Amino acid sequence: IEYVEDEVVSIDKSLWKGIAVYVDHIDGVIHPVTYELIGKARELAAKINHPVYAIMMGSNISSQCHELLHYNVDKVFVYDHEKLERFKMEPYTAVFEDFVNTVKPTVILVGATPIGRQLAPRLATRLRTGLTADCTILDIKENTDLVQIRPAFGGNIMAQIITPNNRPQMATVRYKVMNAPERNPYETGEIIQCDIAPEKLDSRVDVLDIIPKEKEQFIEAADVLVVAGRGIKKPEDLGMLQELADLLGGQLACTRPMAEAGWMEAKRQVGLSGRTVRPKLIITCGVSGAVQFTAGMNNSEQIIAINKDESAPIFKTAHYGLIGDLYEIIPNLINQIKAGKGVI
Amino acid sequence: MNILVCIKQVPGTNKVEVDPVTGVLKRNGVESKMNPYDLYAIETALRIREKTGGTITVITMGPPQSAAVLREAFAMGVDHGALISDRKFGGADVLATSYTISQGVKLLGNFDLILCGKQTTDGDTAQVGPEISEYLNIPSVSNVSRIVEVQDDGLVIAMDMTTDIEVVKIQFPCLLSVDKDIFMPRLPSYIKKQATKDREIKVITLNDLEDKDEKHYGLNGSPTQVERIFPPDANTHQEIWNGSSMELTDQLYKKLRELKFV
Ligand SMILES: Cc1cc2nc3c(=O)[nH]c(=O)nc-3n(C[C@H](O)[C@H](O)[C@H](O)COP(=O)(O)OP(=O)(O)OC[C@H]3O[C@@H](n4cnc5c(N)ncnc54)[C@H](O)[C@@H]3O)c2cc1C
Ligand SMILES: Cc1cc2nc3c(=O)[nH]c(=O)nc-3n(C[C@H](O)[C@H](O)[C@H](O)COP(=O)(O)OP(=O)(O)OC[C@H]3O[C@@H](n4cnc5c(N)ncnc54)[C@H](O)[C@@H]3O)c2cc1C
Numbered sequence: 001i002e003y004v005e006d007e008v009v010s011i012d013k014s015l016w017k018g019i020a021v022y023v024d025h026i027d028g029v030i031h032p033v034t035y036e037l038i039g040k041a042r043e044l045a046a047k048i049n050h051p052v053y054a055i056m057m058g059s060n061i062s063s064q065c066h067e068l069l070h071y072n073v074d075k076v077f078v079y080d081h082e083k084l085e086r087f088k089m090e091p092y093t094a095v096f097e098d099f100v101n102t103v104k105p106t107v108i109l110v111g112a113t114p115i116g117r118q119l120a121p122r123l124a125t126r127l128r129t130g131l132t133a134d135c136t137i138l139d140i141k142e143n144t145d146l147v148q149i150r151p152a153f154g155g156n157i158m159a160q161i162i163t164p165n166n167r168p169q170m171a172t173v174r175y176k177v178m179n180a181p182e183r184n185p186y187e188t189g190e191i192i193q194c195d196i197a198p199e200k201l202d203s204r205v206d207v208l209d210i211i212p213k214e215k216e217q218f219i220e221a222a223d224v225l226v227v228a229g230r231g232i233k234k235p236e237d238l239g240m241l242q243e244l245a246d247l248l249g250g251q252l253a254c255t256r257p258m259a260e261a262g263w264m265e266a267k268r269q270v271g272l273s274g275r276t277v278r279p280k281l282i283i284t285c286g287v288s289g290a291v292q293f294t295a296g297m298n299n300s301e302q303i304i305a306i307n308k309d310e311s312a313p314i315f316k317t318a319h320y321g322l323i324g325d326l327y328e329i330i331p332n333l334i335n336q337i338k339a340g341k342g343v344i
Numbered sequence: 345m346n347i348l349v350c351i352k353q354v355p356g357t358n359k360v361e362v363d364p365v366t367g368v369l370k371r372n373g374v375e376s377k378m379n380p381y382d383l384y385a386i387e388t389a390l391r392i393r394e395k396t397g398g399t400i401t402v403i404t405m406g407p408p409q410s411a412a413v414l415r416e417a418f419a420m421g422v423d424h425g426a427l428i429s430d431r432k433f434g435g436a437d438v439l440a441t442s443y444t445i446s447q448g449v450k451l452l453g454n455f456d457l458i459l460c461g462k463q464t465t466d467g468d469t470a471q472v473g474p475e476i477s478e479y480l481n482i483p484s485v486s487n488v489s490r491i492v493e494v495q496d497d498g499l500v501i502a503m504d505m506t507t508d509i510e511v512v513k514i515q516f517p518c519l520l521s522v523d524k525d526i527f528m529p530r531l532p533s534y535i536k537k538q539a540t541k542d543r544e545i546k547v548i549t550l551n552d553l554e555d556k557d558e559k560h561y562g563l564n565g566s567p568t569q570v571e572r573i574f575p576p577d578a579n580t581h582q583e584i585w586n587g588s589s590m591e592l593t594d595q596l597y598k599k600l601r602e603l604k605f606v
Contacts, residue, residue, distance in 0.1 A: 026505065086510075089474075090483060114505045118486045121438065121471035125478035130439060130567030133469035151576060152468045153358040157369065159573045166567035176604050204483040204518070208500065209511040224605060248605050281605055301579065302603055304596070310584075320599060321584045328589035329596065336597045337606050 013106065013144050016167040019045045020105035021073075022096070022120075023056035024113050026087070028064055032180065033111035037173060038071045039181035041109055044140045053077060053105060057095045059085035062191075069187035076191045077103065083201035087115045091201040093122045098196050100127060105168050106144050112172040124170050130163035131170040136177055146171065176280075219268055223280045224250025227270060227297075228258055231286015231307065231326055235263045240330050241285060247337045253277070255287050271296035285326045289314025306330075345398035345494075347389045348455040350445060350476070351382040351417060353410035354466045362575050369573060378413040381461030383420075383529035388491065388522050389459055390421050390530070395494055399423040401452060405433060405445055411545055418540035419532030426452055426546040433550070435563035438467075442475035444561055447553040449480065452546075457499070458482075458519040473521035484519035485512060489526060 019041040024031040034054075041052045051074035056065055058080065065076045079095045096119065100108070108123075110116040112134050124131035136158075137149035146169040148161045163169040219225060226245040228238055238252070245252045252268065259269040270277055272292040282300040286307060287293060294317045297303070305318035306326045315321040322329065356375035363370055389400045402417040404410050405428040414425035428448045436444060449455065458480075460473035470486070477484030489509065490502035498515040504523060514520075550556060559565060585595055600606045 026507065089485070093478075114487050114503075117470055118474050118484070121474035122478045122484070124471075125439060125442065125475045128439070128567075130437060131469075131471060132568060133438075133471055147571075153355075153360050153466055154468065155576060156358055156360055157362055157573050158576050160571045161568050162571055163567050164569060179604070204515040205485065206513045207510055208513055211502075211509040211511065213504075213506070213508050248600075281600075281603065304599070315584060319579060319581055319583070320596075321582070322592045322596060323584065323586050324589050324592045329593050332589060332593035333596055336593060337600075340597070340601070340606060 011165055011167060013167060016104050016106035016144070018051045018053050018074075018103065018105040019107045019109065020053040020055055020099075020103065020168075022108065022110040022116065023054050023064070023068065023076075024111040024116055025056070025058060025061075025064065026115070027085075028058060028061055030064055030067070031111055031113055031175070033113060033116075033173070033175040035071055035180040036175070036178040037109045037111060038068075038073055040138055040173070040178040041107075042072055042181065044107065044138065044146075047140050048142065048144055050106065050144075051075065053103065055079075055096065055099050057081075057084045057092060059083075065191050066187060069189050069191070070183045070185070071181055072184060072188060074189045076189065077194050078191055079194050079196060081196070081198070081201060083198065086207050087119070088203040088205055088207075089118055089122055090203045090205070092119055093126060094200040095196055096123045097126050098200075099194065100168060102194070107140070107146050108168045108170045109138075110170065110172045112174040116172055120170060120172050127168065127170075129166040129168060129170060130161075131172070132161045132163070133172050135171045135173050138171060138173070138178075145169070219251050219253045219270070220275055220277055222251040222277075224248045225253045225270070225277060225279045225282045225297075225300075226250060227253045227255065227282060227284040227287055228264065229255045229284060229287030230257050232258070232263075237327075238263065240334065243334055244283070244330060244337075247334065247341075248281070250279070250281070255293055284314055284318070285330065287314055288312050289317055345392065345396040345457065346453070346455045347392060347398060347400045348449060348452070348458045349382070349385050349389050349400060349402045349417070349422070350458065350460045350472070351386065351402050351404050351413050352379045352461075352464050353377070353404065353406050353413045354379045354464055358465050362573050364575075376409070376412070378416055379461055379464045379466075381463055381465070381524060382413075383461075384522050384524055384526050385459040385461045386417055386420055386422060387527040387529040388520075389457075391527055392457070392491065392494055398456075401426065401455075403428065403445065403448060403452070405429070405436075405441060405448070414545055415537070415540070416532055418543055419534075419537035420530055421533075421536060424546070425543070426548055428548045430549040430561075432558050433562050435566065436561065437566035437568040438469055438471045438475055439567055440561055440563075440565035442472050443479055443565060444553075445472070446476050446479035447555055448548045449476070450554060451548060451552060454517070456516040458517070460519065460521045462487075462521055462523055470521070473519055477519040480517075480519070482517045482519055483514055484521070485514055486521040488520045488522045491526070
């Protein structure tokens with residue numbers, strides 16, 4: 001590898017100001033990753049004393065833009081045009097490019113959603129700048145260089161990446177990696193209407209049809225699993241675990257005896273003779289933790305076990321082990337989650 | 345139909361380790377293989393060719409030994425292969441990689457369709473496809489889960505948007521990044537492997553490209569710089585909670601909030 005040291009012209013970083021967040025949405029429904037990124041942008045901006053911007057493109061989106069003003073952004077730049085109704089790569093890139101050329105933000109954060117993961121690289125290329133994928137940690141140096149930390153090799157290593165001589169600096173971040181800020185009851189900041197020549201909004205891709213997707217029913221695909229073990233005494237009691245799984249946006253899974261008894265489908269069995277799963281969260285309820293079971297789930301990111309027997313082997317695998325009766329804990333928890341949702 | 349498939353050679357396992365002293369990836373002794381997601385792109389090309397006729401070319405950018413993945417593609421039924429390889433291309437990030445590949449593509453001629461895998465198992469960014477499409481100024485779609493119809497002037501495809509599936513018509517020439525499971529990839533055939541073992545592979549170096557300015561390639565052409573790599577924190581944290589059911593529930597609820605599950 002040869003590095004041509006001379007002739008590298010340093011850019012003037014002071015010409016680039018502000019942390020901009022792309023407002024990810026489908027048909028005007030804002031993806032929650034957007035608020036998480038606004039929260040992070042605010043943190044970064046405070047360190048270098050820059051403003052926070054949101055950029056939203058779509059059709060008939062004025063109420064959404066007002067909603068964004070409840071999250072402590074300084075300016076919302078809006079491109080409202082019927083041709084921007086649904087995400088299309090070419091017009092969205094053109095709009096985004098227009099925004100960057102006018103506003104010159106130093107950092108652009110984009111959610112790593114199906115849209116963000118196509119739009120961000122297309123834009124980065126048009127701007128001839130760097131893009132760091134799926135960042136899990138973001139920080140900023142005094143000289144406005146963004147410190148981007150991301151996993152690679154399937155999460156087996158972490159890389160710290162900077163974009164020292166290009167602006168804007170771009171990063172994508174997955175949903176639920178950063179913290180969402182609280183919603184303010186009042187609006188702050190301002191909305192700035194932007195225009196773009198309509199001929200820039202043409203596309204060589206046409207949307208023909210939109211088919212709603214059935215919820216995926218594979219336990220391998222779930223981010224959250226609630227596992228029923230033999231601590232469950234009768235089939236009817238599975239209902240409360242199903243309710244918990246629904247509240248957490250997850251699915252119900254089981255140990256082998258539950259599948260063998262016919263209480264649950266075989267395809268929901270975790271373990272050596274069942275499925276291998278690696279969810280973000282797994283809550284085992286009344287599961288003893290035999291090796292044949294743990295072999296199928298011990299790579300899960302967060303393992304919570306509820307078992308009334310303190311010597312149950314599952315507590316060697318769990319990150320958080322609750323020694324207690326699932327028949328008391330689960331109904332209480334369901335009530336708390338429901339009450340909590342009511343508050344928000 | 346003229347189809348191009350971009351494929352990459354990756355380490356045989358992604359259980360790589362970082363040398364704790366030097367902070368360098370330990371790649372020694374790790375075997376290489378074709379990026380598994382690229383097998384789906386090759387299979388997609390083969391299926392389309394079965395319908396429309398035409399030729400399939402595979403292209404890879406990497407060190408000379410990465411020609412092995414081109415040979416593997418030949419054994420699956422691909423017609424031509426090109427290797428983009430030059431010491432000056434080393435250390436490229438996505439922007440420089442995509443630029444180099446797009447320069448190579450221009451040299452190879454006109455393609456109706458360019459196919460990429462969903463992502464790689466090493467760099468793992470899923471950005472190369474969309475970036476190539478911008479350099480070539482062609483439309484592109486990622487998350488392609490199905491080819492619905494091959495038409496004269498373009499393709500009807502299904503794009504997975506998580507909550508729904510969008511069916512779109514995309515005009516030729518275009519680039520698609522295809523999802524895993526779009527088709528079941530066929531195994532390489534021994535007979536085809538034997539028959540193609542002497543097939544010529546076109547090697548493309550900096551001198552062959554239209555833009556010969558070495559500042560646009562490799563480390564020099566890369567806006568991003570990897571400052572350091574390090575192993576992730578393993579989640580070895582363990583806590584056992586005792587108490588009344590109510591206390592346990594409160595603690596659990598707080599933890600679920602902290603972990604952002606509620
Ligand atoms: C070749 C082979 C392959 C296997 N493959 C699998 C497999 O793929 N998957 C699998 O799961 N098993 C598999 N097994 C079976 C495995 O060895 C265990 O028998 C099984 O996992 C036990 O299931 P369990 O934890 O639900 O039940 P148990 O071992 O009976 O555990 C029930 C637990 O619930 C607790 N409990 C009871 N009441 C309560 C309560 N009210 N509140 C809280 N806790 C309570 C108890 O303390 C106990 O620890 C396999 C076995 C073999 C030999
Ligand atoms: C730890 C680590 C982290 C990195 N993080 C970043 C980062 O955040 N941003 C960044 O810009 N660079 C990053 N890089 C560099 C990046 O991995 C390389 O530029 C790589 O060449 C291309 O990216 P990828 O492996 O992510 O491919 P992806 O974008 O995941 O690949 C998608 C598809 O593009 C095609 N393709 C990819 N590479 C080639 C190739 N060499 N030849 C032919 N076809 C190909 C294949 O069809 C593949 O399926 C990182 C590298 C490492 C080692």
